[in-house]
Amino acid sequence: MAKPTESPASRKLHLALAPLGVGGPGQDGLWKDPRVAKNASVDIGYYIRLAKLAEGGLFDAFFVVDSQFINASYPSHYLNRLEPLTLLSAVATHTTSIGLVATASSTYNSPFNLARRVASLDHISGGRAGWNVVTSFDSQVSKNFGLDQHLDYATRYGRALEFVEVARGLWDSYEDDAFPADVERGIFLDPAKLHALDHDGEHFKVAGPLNLARSRQGQPVIFQSGVSEDGRNLAARIAEGIYAPGGALDESVAYYADVKQRAAALGRDPRHVVIFNSASPVVAATDEQARARSREIFEEDNDFDRKLAFLGRAFGAYDFSQHDLDAPFPDLTHLTERGGRRGADLVRQATDNRWTLRQTVEAVSQYKPGPFTGSPETVADALQHWWQTRAADGFNLHFRLTEDVEYFIGAVVPILQQRGIFRTEYEADTLRGNLGLPFPVSRHAREQQLVDA
Numbered sequence: 001m002a003k004p005t006e007s008p009a010s011r012k013l014h015l016a017l018a019p020l021g022v023g024g025p026g027q028d029g030l031w032k033d034p035r036v037a038k039n040a041s042v043d044i045g046y047y048i049r050l051a052k053l054a055e056g057g058l059f060d061a062f063f064v065v066d067s068q069f070i071n072a073s074y075p076s077h078y079l080n081r082l083e084p085l086t087l088l089s090a091v092a093t094h095t096t097s098i099g100l101v102a103t104a105s106s107t108y109n110s111p112f113n114l115a116r117r118v119a120s121l122d123h124i125s126g127g128r129a130g131w132n133v134v135t136s137f138d139s140q141v142s143k144n145f146g147l148d149q150h151l152d153y154a155t156r157y158g159r160a161l162e163f164v165e166v167a168r169g170l171w172d173s174y175e176d177d178a179f180p181a182d183v184e185r186g187i188f189l190d191p192a193k194l195h196a197l198d199h200d201g202e203h204f205k206v207a208g209p210l211n212l213a214r215s216r217q218g219q220p221v222i223f224q225s226g227v228s229e230d231g232r233n234l235a236a237r238i239a240e241g242i243y244a245p246g247g248a249l250d251e252s253v254a255y256y257a258d259v260k261q262r263a264a265a266l267g268r269d270p271r272h273v274v275i276f277n278s279a280s281p282v283v284a285a286t287d288e289q290a291r292a293r294s295r296e297i298f299e300e301d302n303d304f305d306r307k308l309a310f311l312g313r314a315f316g317a318y319d320f321s322q323h324d325l326d327a328p329f330p331d332l333t334h335l336t337e338r339g340g341r342r343g344a345d346l347v348r349q350a351t352d353n354r355w356t357l358r359q360t361v362e363a364v365s366q367y368k369p370g371p372f373t374g375s376p377e378t379v380a381d382a383l384q385h386w387w388q389t390r391a392a393d394g395f396n397l398h399f400r401l402t403e404d405v406e407y408f409i410g411a412v413v414p415i416l417q418q419r420g421i422f423r424t425e426y427e428a429d430t431l432r433g434n435l436g437l438p439f440p441v442s443r444h445a446r447e448q449q450l451v452d453a
């Protein structure tokens with residue numbers, strides 16, 4: 001692995017906030033809480049308030065996850081939510097410094113349209129946009145886009161790589177000084193600084209140019225989520241930020257080292273791949289109170305039928321209720337080939353342990369307090385420890401209530417600041433600047449510099 005060249009003091013912790021409105025996975029009872037507005041997930045005011053709060057806490061990004069398939073068993077927030085780029089465009093006009101990251105699928109979009117929409121957000125926000133490239137977890141999405149089957153892994157990830165390459169090509173359609181807008185000489189555009197893409201690849205044929213110039217941060221920041229072999233290779237090639245699942249500390253350390261090493265092997269600076277782990281802190285005045293709250297949260301959602309229904313998500317929204325709960329876990333390997341790794345892992349675990357369906361549901365959903373449960377001091381210690389052992393460069397945080405975000409910002413963030421690992425003011429007003437990523441010089445300007453040299 002290429003040695004990081006930064007001094008330890010220059011490495012900073014990064015924080016993002018992922019809003020989950022009336023309740024994401026594992027928060028199924030949240031909508032019942034009187035403090036949660038029943039329309040939170042479709043109320044732009046909710047998102048604006050939360051983004052402003054996160055900006056007050058100096059978070060790097062407001063990070064919106066997304067999907068394009070549901071059935072009635074999905075978490076409440078997923079059932080009825082706003083499209084990320086649309087909602088972030090509104091949030092952009094009420095914030096000034098926080099990054100705005102939208103999840104969008106490379107499997108079920110076309111590069112010209114999506115490149116234009118993400119670049120528009122980048123302009124609207126003054127250079128704060130990011131795009132979280134996903135290949136879509138829910139295999140049934142295909143049916144919303146005229147396909148009987150989800151694309152297979154190799155095709156999805158091949159398409160994702162080419163998609164990002166095309167988007168980046170389109171984002172460089174104009175050089176930064178393409179518009180002299182010189183009234184005296186009557187020159188609005190310098191046509192020599194406009195470049196068509198003329199891309200003709202395996203998955204896409206896109207002529208370009210894009211009808212939108214580069215933004216203040218040059219190009220939107222590319223994030224990626226997906227942890228398979230193909231996902232890691234894609235990340236190493238294109239990701240500037242990663243949304244990683246988190247999990248156990250040793251797994252996260254291994255994933256971090258692996259992805260940074262893959263990026264370095266491709267000649268990239270591993271510091272320019274900023275890894276955010278998913279984390280759901282439960283913070284209270286004392287460790288004991290936080291542990292009790294964590295148990296309470298688990299019990300609120302501890303409903304067997306709901307857990308059985310949600311298990312189906314990893315198998316293409318499969319209906320497990322048709323099986324005998326006390327018979328061996330059904331062999332559904334064929335349903336996992338195109339979905340995420342989770343389904344295949346579950347089949348393997350259930351087979352190895354000879355679990356019945358009931359035992360599988362109980363085993364995978366048993367109570368395990370998260371690593372970020374405790375008093376503000378304990379949670380700050382844990383975040384710092386994960387960051388210092390290079391399990392993550394930062395965290396994409398999930399909370400339940402707006403009050404929980406407020407508490408974290410008021411109680412945990414100051415401890416991280418006192419320890420010198422989290423910023424006390426924004427370094428920049430672009431997402432790229434705050435993540436410590438270099439400004440991407442336009443490929444055409446770069447070529448010209450090489451010719452001139």
Ligand SMILES: Cc1cc2nc3c(=O)[nH]c(=O)nc-3n(C[C@H](O)[C@H](O)[C@H](O)COP(=O)(O)O)c2cc1C
Nearest residue numbers: 065066134135136137225226227228231245340341
């Ligand atoms: C932490 C994490 C977050 C993800 N978020 C989304 C999401 O918001 N929407 C989506 O459609 N897929 C999401 N995915 C799914 C991935 O894009 C990918 O399709 C899936 O994980 C299968 O690929 P993999 O085996 O490489 O992980 C996420 C995956 C991970 C690991």
